[in-house]
Amino acid sequence: MSEDKIVVNIDIDLEDLIPGFMENRQTDLQKLEQALEDQDYETLRSIGHNLKGVGGGYGFHDMTAMGTAIEEGARENKLEIVKENVTKLSHYLSNVEIVYQEE
Amino acid sequence: MDKEYRLLVVDDEQDMLVLLESMLKNGGFDVKTVTSGEDALIEMQENKPDLVITDLFMGERMNGMQLMENIHKNAPLLPVIILSGQAQIRDAVKATHMGSAAFLTKPIEKEKLLEQVGQVLNITASGRENKEFSESIIYKSNVMEELVDLSVAVAATSVTVFIMGETGTGKEILAKAIHESSERRNKPFIGINCGAIPEQLLESELFGHEKGAFTGAASRHDGLFQAASGGTIFLDEIGDMPLSLQVKLLRVLQDMEVRPVGSTKNIPIDVRIISATHRDLEEMVDAGEFRSDLYYRLKVVPLVIPKLSDRCEDIPLLADHFLEQHAQANNKKKKHLSPESLNYLMAAEWPGNIRQLNNVIELCATLSKTKNISLSLVKSGLQDRNTQMKTLKEAKSEFEKNYLIGVLKMSAGHVANAAKIAGRNRTEFYKLLGTHNIEPGKFRSKNKA
Secondary structure, three states: OHHHOEEEEEEHHHHHHHHHHHHHHHHHHHHHHHHHHHOOHHHHHHHHHHHHHHHHHHOOHHHHHHHHHHHHHHHOOOHHHHHHHHHHHHHHHHHEEEEEEOO | OOOOOEEEEEOOOHHHHHHHHHHHHHOOOEEEEEOOHHHHHHHHHHOOOOEEEEEOOOOOOOOHHHHHHHHHHHOOOOOEEEEEOOOOHHHHHHHHHOOOOEEEEOOOOHHHHHHHHHHHHHHHHHOOOOHHHHHHOOOOOHHHHHHHHHHHHHHOOOOOEEEEOOOOOOHHHHHHHHHHOOOOOOOOEEEEEOOOOOHHHHHHHHHEEOOOOOOOOOOOEEOHHHHOOOOEEEEEOHHHOOHHHHHHHHHHHHHOEEOOEOOOOOEEOOOEEEEEEOOOHHHHHHOOOOOHHHHHHHOOEEEEOOOHHHHHHHHHHHHHHHHHHHHHHHOOOOOEEOHHHHHHHHHOOOOOHHHHHHHHHHHHHHHOOOOEEOHHHHHHHHHOHHHHOOOHHHHHHHHHHHHHHHHHHHOOOOHHHHHHHHOOOHHHHHHHHHHOOOOHHHHHHHHHO
16 A cells, blocks of 8 residues: 555644644545535535645645645536545545655 | 734634744744634734735635725735735736735745745835935925825835825826836826816726727727826826716726726726825715715825925925926026015915915016015015916806805795706706705795894
């Protein structure tokens, strides 16, 4: 399974914030999965938008890309794209390995 | 950093808030965070920050732009940086015009954020010295020094400016000085007197028109907003703008887009807007003659030019400047004012302000046969009614008001009869009375007494 690991370098100054941040993303994932089931496009768009804004700021640039795709997919009612990216996010959150670095 | 700058950060997204807090604290700043614009305004009453950083969209609550408007009502020069998850150029341009010091898009990079914050704080700390600006405005009075300081700080931004001042105080000169001191100086400065152009023409002048949009529109024409692209547009006598056009101008300010007459397409614009009036717009808003929403959009940073009589210590400098100008323009030796003449000028009322002073000096310099301008010549120059002429609009309005009072007196306050005399229907007549704040009841009671 180690080849599935996604290594992300994060600024050491943010070390204390990361556990809380990752916990919130797990909550986002649950909400996204529920919204997918309900076809609740507004919730999908809103969480996608937040992910886009917050992910890259912490150093998780892939998360920003997924958030962008979820937001745009939801805005255009393209459920398949949203679904694909929620799955990607789920895989990402399960496999991300954080390496703290001095900036 | 010698001083620890206090920053207030506003974002409804908790993860973003703690991230910004961490980045800024690591950058050496004292940071306070809140999750809404409403809380930010409360926090600011207790601790005034040096800079506010706010998210643009915060759910259903007050957005970043509204927060900035509220902040600038009490602290027009407090820098505000706006963050947005949407990289919309239109939002960025609009934010700049509303007075934001910078516009950053998410995801936020620490280096970029700290660089931007540093730049913004430097602007506010150092923007006070500008010799060029001071040279174009002649003054030594404290009241003008304060105005110039404020204007120089404003010039460093693209914020919308509103200049208030009596007729002849130099509103256009100040607007030009702000443009010349800004980064827009190499782009056009375009001024237009909103009261001098008929309503139908004004719309097409400002926003342009398409070919065939109206009779006589033989070709397409770019409006002044487009012509001033990248520069500054100066809307003089904004108080004279008709209500129908006020709505259209409001839309331009909200969206930073213009729609030419006869076109279905909006064209984005990048123009700094400076407006001015000698009228009391607040009074006009109360009377329903000026839209309050437009008033607050225009009045992001209000600048008040004092009357000449409130800065009489500047009169010798100004008079000397006009004498110099007159000598150069006519290729003659410069004339001088005797000390008594100067004292007389300094004690005068000057209802026409600097324009009137210029006219009087010009007249005296032309008529004086000696090198020194005598007191008697100055006195007669000041009595010249021509220097105090009203504008046609002011004269018409005054005539209309006196006429309405006359017919009301004649009809003992009976509106239907007064309207008949005036050849208007009652509704129209009431509207006219409203425009001039005339209360017909007063004429009734007076006549009965």
